[in-house]
Amino acid sequence: MxxxxxxxxxxxxxxxxxxxxxxxxHPKKRSKKSPLTKQDKxxxxxxxxxRILNENVIGLIKRFKIISDRCRNRRKRLGFKMQFNSRHS
Known part of the structure; x- marks a missing residue:
């Protein structure tokens, strides 16, 4: 919940x-009987x-696989890999 x-x-x-x-x-839907007013639009x-702003941020996060995948390397080098990936994408 x-x-x-x-x-x-x-x-x-x-x-x-x-x-x-x-x-x-959420946006209002128009119907055949009642079109949207200028205020509704x-x-x-x-x-x-x-929503577009939120979707763009989610897309940027998904672009970097290191953020979406599980980290299987040593933690000592994780900061370096994050910097390397952000500079080379």
Whole structure:
């Protein structure tokens, strides 16, 4: 379960999260009967911009295999390897 204090930001595919976690934010979907207003579109854009920043950071972290894989080497040289990988990627 997610702490109620934490705000969860999702994409429009997670419409049902409001039932599970009340402190969540997701873009509104349009329907055939009710198109989105300018205010709804502005809110969707704001939510998406925040999500894009998070997704980019996650992508940068995944780019460095040393962070995502298990370290199987000596700890003494770990700092050197982190510096080497960050400079050569």
């Amino acid at each position: 997610i702490n109620p204090i934490i705000q969860v930001v999702t994409d429009s595919g997670y419409q049902g999260i409001k039932k599970i976690h009340s402190n969540s934010k 502005a809110q969707n854009r704001e939510i998406s911009q925040g």
